Amino acid sequence: MSGDVVDRVLADLDDEQREAVIAPRGPVCILAGAGTGKTRAVTHRIAYQVLGGQVAPTHVLAVTFTTRAAGELRSRLRALGADGVQARTFHSAALRQLTYFWPRISGGARPTLLDSKLPAIRAAAASCRLAVAGAAQRDLASEVEWAKAALVEPDDYVARARAAGREPPFPLEDVQRVFAAYERVNAEREQIDFEDLLLLTAAAIENQRTIADEVHERYRHFTVDEYQDVNPLQQRLLDAWLGDRDDLCVVGDPNQTIYSFTGASPDYLRGFARRFPGASVVRLVRDYRSTNQVVALANRIEPESRLRAQAGDGPEPTYASYDDEPAEAAAVARRIAALRGEGVALREQAVLFRVNAQSEAYEAALADAGIPYLLRGGERFFDRREVREAVTRLRGAARPESETVGESLPSIVADVLTAMGYGDTPPSGAGAARDAWESLRAIIGLAEELAAVNPAANLTDFVAELAARADAQHAPPVEGVTLASLHAAKGLEWDAVFLVGLVDGTLPITHASTPEQVEEERRLLYVGITRARRHLSLSWALARAPGGRRSRKPSRFLDAVRPAPAVAERPKSVKATLPDDPTFARLREWRLRRAQDDGVAAFIVFDNKTLVAIAERAPASHAELAGVPGVGPKKLEMYADEVLAVLRGADVPSALP
Ligand code: ATP
Numbered sequence: 001m002s003g004d005v006v007d008r009v010l011a012d013l014d015d016e017q018r019e020a021v022i023a024p025r026g027p028v029c030i031l032a033g034a035g036t037g038k039t040r041a042v043t044h045r046i047a048y049q050v051l052g053g054q055v056a057p058t059h060v061l062a063v064t065f066t067t068r069a070a071g072e073l074r075s076r077l078r079a080l081g082a083d084g085v086q087a088r089t090f091h092s093a094a095l096r097q098l099t100y101f102w103p104r105i106s107g108g109a110r111p112t113l114l115d116s117k118l119p120a121i122r123a124a125a126a127s128c129r130l131a132v133a134g135a136a137q138r139d140l141a142s143e144v145e146w147a148k149a150a151l152v153e154p155d156d157y158v159a160r161a162r163a164a165g166r167e168p169p170f171p172l173e174d175v176q177r178v179f180a181a182y183e184r185v186n187a188e189r190e191q192i193d194f195e196d197l198l199l200l201t202a203a204a205i206e207n208q209r210t211i212a213d214e215v216h217e218r219y220r221h222f223t224v225d226e227y228q229d230v231n232p233l234q235q236r237l238l239d240a241w242l243g244d245r246d247d248l249c250v251v252g253d254p255n256q257t258i259y260s261f262t263g264a265s266p267d268y269l270r271g272f273a274r275r276f277p278g279a280s281v282v283r284l285v286r287d288y289r290s291t292n293q294v295v296a297l298a299n300r301i302e303p304e305s306r307l308r309a310q311a312g313d314g315p316e317p318t319y320a321s322y323d324d325e326p327a328e329a330a331a332v333a334r335r336i337a338a339l340r341g342e343g344v345a346l347r348e349q350a351v352l353f354r355v356n357a358q359s360e361a362y363e364a365a366l367a368d369a370g371i372p373y374l375l376r377g378g379e380r381f382f383d384r385r386e387v388r389e390a391v392t393r394l395r396g397a398a399r400p401e402s403e404t405v406g407e408s409l410p411s412i413v414a415d416v417l418t419a420m421g422y423g424d425t426p427p428s429g430a431g432a433a434r435d436a437w438e439s440l441r442a443i444i445g446l447a448e449e450l451a452a453v454n455p456a457a458n459l460t461d462f463v464a465e466l467a468a469r470a471d472a473q474h475a476p477p478v479e480g481v482t483l484a485s486l487h488a489a490k491g492l493e494w495d496a497v498f499l500v501g502l503v504d505g506t507l508p509i510t511h512a513s514t515p516e517q518v519e520e521e522r523r524l525l526y527v528g529i530t531r532a533r534r535h536l537s538l539s540w541a542l543a544r545a546p547g548g549r550r551s552r553k554p555s556r557f558l559d560a561v562r563p564a565p566a567v568a569e570r571p572k573s574v575k576a577t578l579p580d581d582p583t584f585a586r587l588r589e590w591r592l593r594r595a596q597d598d599g600v601a602a603f604i605v606f607d608n609k610t611l612v613a614i615a616e617r618a619p620a621s622h623a624e625l626a627g628v629p630g631v632g633p634k635k636l637e638m639y640a641d642e643v644l645a646v647l648r649g650a651d652v653p654s655a656l657p
């Protein structure tokens, strides 16, 4: 290999990363924390071997779990000059192989690959004479998916599900019957789901000598990223690919295991050195992604994490408590605008939440603020099935003659949604039924919001409000803030991260009841924190809707790290700040002169609340001033220069020349 190429591939690596890159062919395990450069190490290792002529690019298979991550691997490999390497998801690699080998597996055409399990689940439930509504069908589909990913056959389902502590919202015996019927339906219709795809590929290699020989001839060097989240089915396929070989490099972080509920397990990663006693095991501890402040918090949240920050100092993470969700979302939107004013691009900012239903408040607040956003790994609120159905039903109910007098808007809305199966208490357990309930609860929250600002609002007004929100949120964004669940954020990074809705019951989620489940919730928070390069904001709301009872508690995971609650949660009142704050006094003096000059009352310039907010936040730029509640575009244009000058300590100017 020429010296140039070696230098380039080994440049920008620290000692441990370099050790992983040059470790001899054979089993390698990189156990590394968040942001330590795992993907960098993996891609450089492949490039080092390919460019050095030790391995042929066509013999390499790199796999990961999401399409986006696979794309990331491919583009980094290309940038390093290692073209021709296959970097795929487990599914796309399997699909390619199964399609290629199908004529030898069976005479006919390859069975159809299902996008969704739902039609077959419905047919299966019907054949079992089980009536299941929309959301429940999705719960059944998830449970069947878990079973197949865990290599559980229908006959063993009840015993295995019980042992694994599964709690689907149906008797296990019913799930078993539907599962068995589901497999029959697919066989009859000659169709396969995503798990069958992996299973059939593995079985073809396991059972047919010639197929095995061809696969093992073609692929000789394997890499798996995010290996902590591999499930038994994927592991079986990986084993089939490997055959007798041991040229396998796995990369992962046990502290970021967040898919146990779908059957994934970090035990494969942890047990790697036991399975391959000669394995090189490399640990990386330097975090290149995040500042000292972000890393310090991550290490406190997850005591097993021993990250050492390399990115220098940055702002402290902020903690904020709000009265209700719309207030929290509005504050986040203002802060996003302020950061954009400071030069942090919108695509470098993300709002992360625990459950998808939480996105609505942020979709609305960002739409209100004219800030484009992209929703990752979830459907936009108003596109969700249950939300579309709810809106249709509400529209149907909003006929003038059917307006009920005397009943509150939220309870009228709740009545309509009851027909869709909405109840006061959420369904137990995780899953689609719970998600749907949360979406409907969010709609009632919107009704509570509207009733709070306009007590006379009726159902017709509410339907119009929903339509306006849906329109505002449907504007297709070009570049925007990322809204994503914590699960979908894995492996990604942004300059600014907002972790929102951090209340007990949401994180940890209510149905996380065992200590193991609570620990997985803690890891989710850890994953969220470690997505931030520099700016990190943690917030929660004490009530869902404005005027609601402020009965929620900040996430217990924050107890040890956030500032003393007495300070953090004391509502900032005008009275508390007014008397002797010198900045406020100077702002008030300026307001008085300005009001006199303009011949208006002082509160027309800025009311007290706004002036207090300006004094408290002491904005340093137009953008930050624009982020203060009560400062609209018009006021900004009229007063920004003077206010900022006063805050900088200039003499209070007169507005008149
Ligand atoms: P995660 O656990 O979140 O998936 P990771 O371990 O895969 O993280 P990467 O995404 O590969 O980490 O790297 C994190 C960031 O640090 C990236 O922006 C990467 O470019 C940068 N980085 C990694 N190693 C180095 C290094 N030696 N020098 C400078 N920057 C680095």
Ligand code: MG
Residues within 6 Å of the ligand: 038, 039, 491
């Ligand atoms: Mg990664």
